[in-house]
Every structure is written in C-alpha cells, then in structure tokens.
Amino acid sequence: MFRSVARLQSQFGNAFTISKVCQRSQHPRSALKYSTAAAERKRFYQDVSISQGEGGVYEINLDRRKLKTPGGKLFTVPNEALAIAVATEWDAQRDTLKFYTMHLTTLCNTALDNPTQRNSDQMINAALKFLETDTVCYRVDEPHGLVELQKNEWDPVLHWIENRYNVTIGSSSSILGPEIPEATKDTFRQHLNSYTFWSLTGLEYVITQLKSVVLSMGLIDRQLCVERAVLLSRLEEEYQIRRWGNVEWAHDYDMYELRARTAAGALFVHLSSESSTVKRKLLQD
Amino acid sequence: MATLSAPLRVCRGILKELRAQQGPTYRQSLAYTYVMDQFRKNKVTGERYCRAQQEAHHASQTYLCLLESTRYHLALHNLYHGTGERSPEEVAGLVGLRLPTQPGGKGWEK
Numbered sequence: 001m002f003r004s005v006a007r008l009q010s011q012f013g014n015a016f017t018i019s020k021v022c023q024r025s026q027h028p029r030s031a032l033k034y035s036t037a038a039a040e041r042k043r044f045y046q047d048v049s050i051s052q053g054e055g056g057v058y059e060i061n062l063d064r065r066k067l068k069t070p071g072g073k074l075f076t077v078p079n080e081a082l083a084i085a086v087a088t089e090w091d092a093q094r095d096t097l098k099f100y101t102m103h104l105t106t107l108c109n110t111a112l113d114n115p116t117q118r119n120s121d122q123m124i125n126a127a128l129k130f131l132e133t134d135t136v137c138y139r140v141d142e143p144h145g146l147v148e149l150q151k152n153e154w155d156p157v158l159h160w161i162e163n164r165y166n167v168t169i170g171s172s173s174s175i176l177g178p179e180i181p182e183a184t185k186d187t188f189r190q191h192l193n194s195y196t197f198w199s200l201t202g203l204e205y206v207i208t209q210l211k212s213v214v215l216s217m218g219l220i221d222r223q224l225c226v227e228r229a230v231l232l233s234r235l236e237e238e239y240q241i242r243r244w245g246n247v248e249w250a251h252d253y254d255m256y257e258l259r260a261r262t263a264a265g266a267l268f269v270h271l272s273s274e275s276s277t278v279k280r281k282l283l284q285d
Numbered sequence: 286m287a288t289l290s291a292p293l294r295v296c297r298g299i300l301k302e303l304r305a306q307q308g309p310t311y312r313q314s315l316a317y318t319y320v321m322d323q324f325r326k327n328k329v330t331g332e333r334y335c336r337a338q339q340e341a342h343h344a345s346q347t348y349l350c351l352l353e354s355t356r357y358h359l360a361l362h363n364l365y366h367g368t369g370e371r372s373p374e375e376v377a378g379l380v381g382l383r384l385p386t387q388p389g390g391k392g393w394e395k
Contacts, residue, residue, distance in 0.1 A: 050315065098359065226346075253366075270347070
C-alpha cells in the first residue's frame, strides 16, 4: 500500500513528464527507503540539444524526443540563452535526475504551465503584498549590535529604492511595521505592468526567496549582486552565526540553496525580458 | 552599484564550473560556445561606459553564482541529507548516545 502511494507521489511530484518515461514504474527499493527528495529517475538520454521551432521559440531535445512540461505542453523558451542554460542543466545530470538542482527548468515549467492559473494582475498584487511585510522594513530594538547592523546594511538599499522610484517606504521596529502609502504601491504596480508574464514569474520567485520586494528590485535593477542580496536577506542569521558559530549542514546548506534559487530567478527575469535587445545586437554586427 | 569582479575572472569561473559539470569534453558543449561568444562580443576597447556590457557582466556574474551555489548545495546535500531519513540508532549516535540493547536497558529500576 505504502509503496504504491509513494510511486504515485513520485510521478506527480517531479518537474517534467515525457509520456513514455512516466509509465515506467519506480524502483521498489527507492520507494521503501525514506528518501528526502521524491524518488529519483535515471538519466534516460545521452545527448541534449536545442532547436528552433515554429515562431522563433526554442525547444529542448533529449536524444530525439522533445522535452515537455509536467502539464504536457511542449517545452519552449523565448530565446537562445535561456534554452542553452536549461539544456546545460539537463546535461549536468549524471546518473539520476535531480530536479531540485534544476531551478531554471522549474521556472520555465511554472511559466509555461501556470499551475496556479493566475493572470499578470494577480501576480503583481501578490508581489506587492510582500511589500507590507518586507524584511528590510522590520527592525529590531535589541541587541545593539544587530540594530546597528540593520541600520548600516539595510538603510542604503532602502534609500536607493526610495530615490530610484520616488516613493516612501520607511522602516519600523513596531510589530505592525511601517505604514506603506497607497501611492507607493501604485508606482510599483505601474512599473511592474511593463513586465512580461515570464518576468513576473521570475520576479515573484525571487521575492518569495528573499522575503523582500526591496532587495528583489535591487537585484533585478542590477544594484545588488546575488551574494549581496542573499546576505542582506539573511542578515539576522548571519549576525547569530557570527556570535554562535556556523553549522555547515544547516547554515551553509540553506545559504547555497537560497543563492542558487535567487540567482536562477534573477537570471530568468533578465533572460526572459531581454529577447528584443539581443536581436538588435545581432543585427548590428 | 554592486561590486562586480573582473569579467575575465567571471568567465574563467563559469568555464571551471562547466568543466566540473561535464568533464573534459566541456569544450564541445553548447554552453561553452555560447559563453565564449558572449564574452568576446561584449568586449570593448578603452574604458568607456557601456550599459549593455554592464548588463552582460551582471548576468554572467549571476550565472556563475547559480552554477557555483548549485554545486556546493548538491555536495552538502549528498554529504548530510542524501541518505534519506536516519535510523534511530544513527540519530542517537549523532549526539553521542547509544540506544539501550535490551528493553529497560542498563540501570532500569525494577
């Protein structure tokens, strides 16, 4: 009984579907062992290549079969750079497929399938909801060292975004947080309206990873690099690590995962919003 | 502005990661060709400000971070979390304890 449930989960939990492979039953042993990730599938292909399909979109080929999304759609990406990055992820898999290391593939799948069935407006609202509970807006009163650290590290980013978009956000040490004026949200809403659906998918992913709209916008606007944005997002944790010591299997593990996810999200936003500029550059040469 | 390390360093970093991923044949991969192509194309002579170059530089740095972090994360995952859930004996061993060998165990009061 348990085995069949586990098998069912591993079929639905994984990030892609290829009709033939999906039929294949999982190893009974891997289902019996309590694996942390969903049971892993063997690498069933040799070559990974990309090809340009109809309408200028790029497709991923595993041997001679075309990659599909979990929803059964054809996996297509809008530009070559993204296609190559996704192909590299598939090529990097050794014996088994580790979907938790394939962040760009996951993001493309999300954008293509749109499993939550939302439109751009709903996504913008969801993103802006994060502004009310933005990490950099909530400050502590004690200990003194952390208060100073938050002030020195977070204030410059906060000031930058306030000047860049001409808005007021502010910070507060009260549990209710600062009062964000409606005008601020309107400004951001207008700005985000210019994003494509793909970019919004990536942006929302970055926001939920960093737990901060301010830091995410800083990263997307190339004001911060990934390492810096992750550091600022984990500022309190870093402070505690400095005081109590670093635990590799918890702190480093989390940090690298956060960095990888954030980098994937940021790259996804940049790659999926710049397809027009890349074309222009090619024409100039 | 975010401090970025020199483009050459980033380029070499990405190639190093690709090599770690794919072994000695990494030069034949799509990514190798594309990365080299992009770095060559975005090279400018003289110290002039070029927005496209800044963007490409930031993107390359982000990609390097993605590759590096994924590799480190996977290594840590395999080391500490890759074996699935630990048995009670192993968990006890982690904190330097041993499970009693008989019901009641040593020092059990009758």
